[in-house]
Amino acid sequence: MLRFKSFMMAAGAAILITACATSPTGRKQVLLYSDAQLAQSGAQAFSAMKQETPISKKPVTNQYVQCIADKIIAQLGPNADTDEWELVVFESDQVNAFALPGKKIGVYTxxxxxxxxxxxxxxxxxxxxxxxxxxxxxxxMSQSTLIGITQEAVNVALQTNDVAQSGPIMAALGLGAQLGVALPFSRAHESEADLIGLDLMSKAGFDPRQSVNLWQNMNAASGGQRQLEMLSTHPAPETRIKDLQANMGPALAQYNQVSNKPNCRP
Structure with missing residues (x-):
């Protein structure tokens, strides 16, 4: 019982020291780590990527992607210094891109x-x-930390009370944490990033209607080979398109106000 109390106290302490924050769309967040910690992790991961993945040496491709990124970065307010951001175009068939804390952007060819x-x-x-x-x-990262603490506390409770089926119960709890917490949060992140991206691109003068075309292209490129949305960390393309269209009005209004539209050419 003493061990169980210790774990519960640890879990409680972790929650008490949690920094409560609000995302750009107004969603409540739980953040345990500092900006400096995340920036350091991002820089380390990006450095490893540059060592492990070939980097594009094509000036036209690099200039094209850099031009687009600079226009997006210029909309970031306090983070709008393009010289502070590092962008690398990686030679890979992956249809993807990423951005990391510490102002790192990677785009796959x-x-x-x-x-x-x-x-x-x-x-x-x-x-x-x-x-x-x-x-x-x-x-x-914060969510994973708190789920780990909670699962360990439940495991100790089951062992302390001699529950015979503690193994199957813990397995079910782990699955429940994935389906009930981790995956929905990931889908929420993807949907939120879609809307933030829609806002950034329209403010920069990129046509927000092309976001719908992009996801139509993505869906076609996948050949329909994707998981059920409930079991995926990403919303289905149809869901993304619907959400983007629902928010297209304000984005188009912003886009139409930009007099000097970008002209980035491949």
Whole structure:
């Protein structure tokens, strides 16, 4: 019983020291880690990526992606110094991109085969930068920490009370944590990053309507080979398109106010 109380006290202490925050869309968050910790982790991961993955040496490709990223970064307020951000184009068939705490952006050349124009590339870069702005990495790490503490506390409670089926119960709890907490939170992060990215790209003068075209292209490129939405960390393309269309009015209004539209060419 003493061991169980110790774990419960540890879990309680972790929750008490949790920093409560609000995302750019107004969603409540639990953040346990500092910006400095996340920036250091992001820089280390990015450095490893540059050592493990070939980097594009094509000036035209690099200039094209850098042009788009600079326009997005310019909308970031206090973080709008493009010189502080590092962007690398990686030679890979992956249809993807990412952004990391510490102001790091990576784009795979495979994305440029699916994103047909500057506006569609801006959709993806805006989305990935949105993850950083909303501190989704911090939130996921914090969530994992708290789930781990809670599961260990329950495991101790089961052992202390001699529950015969503690193994199956813990397995079920782990699955429940994934389906009930971790995966829905991940889908919430993706949807939130979509909306932040839509806002950033439209403010930068990229056509927000192309975000819908991008996800139509993504869906076609997948060939329909994807998991059920309930068991996926990402919303289905149809869901993303519906959410983007529902928020298109304000984005289009912002886009139409931009007089000097970007002209980034591959």
């Amino acid at each position: 495979g994305l440029l085969n699916v994103a047909e124009n500057q506006d569609q590339v801006a959709t993806v870069i805006g989305h990935e930068v949105g993850h950083v702005l909303a501190q989704h990495g911090n939130e996921r």
